[in-house]
Amino acid sequence: MKILVCIKQVPDMESRFKVNAAGDWYDQSDLAFRMNEYDEYAVEQAVQLKEQLGGEPEITVVSIGPERVGEPLRKALAMGCDRGVHIHDADSSRKDPWQIASLLAAFAREGSYDVIFTGMQSQDRGSAQVGMILAELLGLPSVTTIVGFSYEDGQVTVRRELEGGARSVVRVPLPALFTCQLGLNQPRYPTLPNIMKAKKKEILLVKEGDFALTEGRALTSRLFRPEKKGRGLVLEGDVAEQSQRLVEILKIKTAVFR
Amino acid sequence: MKFLLVAESRDGKLCDVSHELLAFAAEAGAEYAYFQVGSEESLPCCDATLYLADRERYGEYSPDLHKELILAAVEWEQPDAVVFMHSSYGWDLAPRVAVALQAAQVSEVVAINDGEYEVGCCNGKMRRSVKPTTPRVVLTLQSGAFNQKEVSGGTPQIVPLEIEKAGGQIDFIGYEEAEKKSVDLTRADIVVSAGRGVGKKENVPLIADLARALGGELGGSRPVVDAGWLDHSHQVGTTGQVVSPKLYMACGISGAIQHVAGMKRSEFVVAINKDRDAPIGEIADVLVVADVMQFVPALIARIGQQA
Known part of the structure; x- marks a missing residue:
């Protein structure tokens, strides 16, 4: 069995974002980057499937982006993936979901993977499209937002998350693609021995230019900070002062202390 | 401008999203038709064409079939945009339809502005204005972004929709309801x-x-x-x-x-x-x-x- 996991590197969402000079994306300097949270669940599910099958499947983890993308790839290898593929693209943030998925499809077509896992969306762009477009381009059945996964005899049964806490149970034959929702599993922390082992694993470097490129379908014309509605009161200072002011406000505005 | 609005149902009941889809169409100043896999017992209130596919026949989560049904409705209606809610139904189906139509998809739209669509990004901290470059677009709307209290009444003109039922590979087994809340x-x-x-x-x-x-x-x-x-x-x-x-x-x-x-x-x-x-x-x-x-x-x- 061959498993593919597609991951993305994103900024820490607690960062303070600034608009770049071109005005069409965030300024990428001075940001701490990490693996997209949803993708950690995708990596973990791939590793769990490999473990279930006695270590037989080979897991490839792929990511598109500049130099720094090596870091999350290394982390995925330390979590248990076997080999990494870095599609080098210094300008990947300018590509729309269609272009990213087309690039992944051009790569994945060669590999004839049995199972593909992606996060359900990225934390920065959040289009929730790349995994699904990839599946359509490869002609694979796909299911989004899985919160449960089990494999038996070439059949996969997944649970999809629905609104209000309900789920639907869906059965899919392989090969297939799944997009992973938070809470699907408990992503492991790489142990020190595994981090050391991961350093010896291969990360294949390929260039985006090695693949046929496609035209974008949706351009970001502008990135901006949403207008603050500014109706809220902001309390700063030390906690003694803040807590006193909050209690005073609650006395006036709510019935808590009556 | 003309929209095809995709209504949703779960367990045979129309989901309460029609007013958001309608509010969006009104804000964009677009004519619209509806699409729904459902039943005549549970229909959206509107004075528009409704392409209705039978839920018994096509299921509630059968995305391959639902995609084909939507494409059939698009063929009839020739809309400029196919509009979904950004919901578990919408975000699953929209990319399938967009790829088939070779259309740009813009996800989780919160506002419409001069032919461009505003969407949130970076966990809601920033916004992007997105300009599609394809003649037709597929949109998903952020829940709660478009609202209209008064839903104009009316009865839709139903156009029954059928396709050759090719065997989808995705097999819907059933729903699992949310566990009973021990904490209310x-x-x-x-x-x-x-x-x-x-x-x-x-x-x-x-x-x-x-x-x-x-x-x-x-x-x-x-x-x-x-x-x-x-x-x-x-x-x-x-x-x-x-x-x-x-x-x-x-x-x-x-x-x-x-x-x-x-x-x-x-x-x-x-x-x-x-x-x-x-x-x-x-x-x-x-x-x-x-x-x-x-x-x-x-x-x-x-x-x-x-x-």
């Missing part, structure tokens, strides 16, 4: 919720102490429940409970859209967050910029002095 937050006057900002599981009892000190119930955000720090019965948000207390306190919760959708009808909202830019600040009446673990003990002590 929907009736609580005061809800105090813990978010990822509390740091670790061992810190959650402190937030429970604050809830107790205020005479309220303990809630939590999704990451806290996913991490196993709190039982799902405490989760506030679209996949948990939707609450509307007199006082809602968000402790270390950034304010992801899924959480906000579950508490925005609260009368008074206090957020405690060390990130001044956290999106929760947008809907909070009071934002306390502080580390939760430092502020909450001080607040509990202060509340103790009120008695």
Whole structure:
């Protein structure tokens, strides 16, 4: 069995974002980057499937982006993936979901993977499209937002998350693609021995230019900070002062202390 | 401009999203037709064409078939945009339809502006204005972004839709209903919720102490429940409970859209967050910029002095 996991590197969402000079994306300097949270669940599910099958499947983890993308790839290898593929693209943030998925499809077509896992969306762009477009381009059945996964005899049964806490149970034959929702599993922390082992694993470097490129379908014309509605009161200072002011406000505005 | 609006149903009942789709069409000044896999017993109220495919025949989660049905409706209607809600149904189906139509997809639209679509990004901290370059587009709408209280009545003109039923590969087994809530937050006057900002599981009892000190119930955000720090019965948000207390306190919760959708009808909202830019600040009446673990003990002590 061959498993593919597609991951993305994103900024820490607690960062303070600034608009770049071109005005069409965030300024990428001075940001701490990490693996997209949803993708950690995708990596973990791939590793769990490999473990279930006695270590037989080979897991490839792929990511598109500049130099720094090596870091999350290394982390995925330390979590248990076997080999990494870095599609080098210094300008990947300018590509729309269609272009990213087309690039992944051009790569994945060669590999004839049995199972593909992606996060359900990225934390920065959040289009929730790349995994699904990839599946359509490869002609694979796909299911989004899985919160449960089990494999038996070439059949996969997944649970999809629905609104209000309900789920639907869906059965899919392989090969297939799944997009992973938070809470699907408990992503492991790489142990020190595994981090050391991961350093010896291969990360294949390929260039985006090695693949046929496609035209974008949706351009970001502008990135901006949403207008603050500014109706809220902001309390700063030390906690003694803040807590006193909050209690005073609650006395006036709510019935808590009556 | 003409839209094809995709209505949703679950368990044979129309989902309550038609008014949002209609509000969007009205704001865009577009004519529209509806599409739904459902039944004649549960129809959207509107004076428009409704392409209706039979739920018994095509199922509720059978995305391959639903895609083909939508493409058939597009063939008849030739819309400029196919519009879904950004829901578990919409985000699953929209990319399949967009690829087939060779159309750009814009996800989770919150506003429309001069032929461009505004969408949130970076966990709601920033916004993008997106310009499609394809003649036809597929859109998903952020839940709650477009609203219209008055839904114009009327009876749709039904056009029954059928396709050759090719065997889809995805086999829908059934629904699992949400577990019965052992904690009913929907009736609580005061809800105090813990978010990822509390740091670790061992810190959650402190937030429970604050809830107790205020005479309220303990809630939590999704990451806290996913991490196993709190039982799902405490989760506030679209996949948990939707609450509307007199006082809602968000402790270390950034304010992801899924959480906000579950508490925005609260009368008074206090957020405690060390990130001044956290999106929760947008809907909070009071934002306390502080580390939760430092502020909450001080607040509990202060509340103790009120008695």
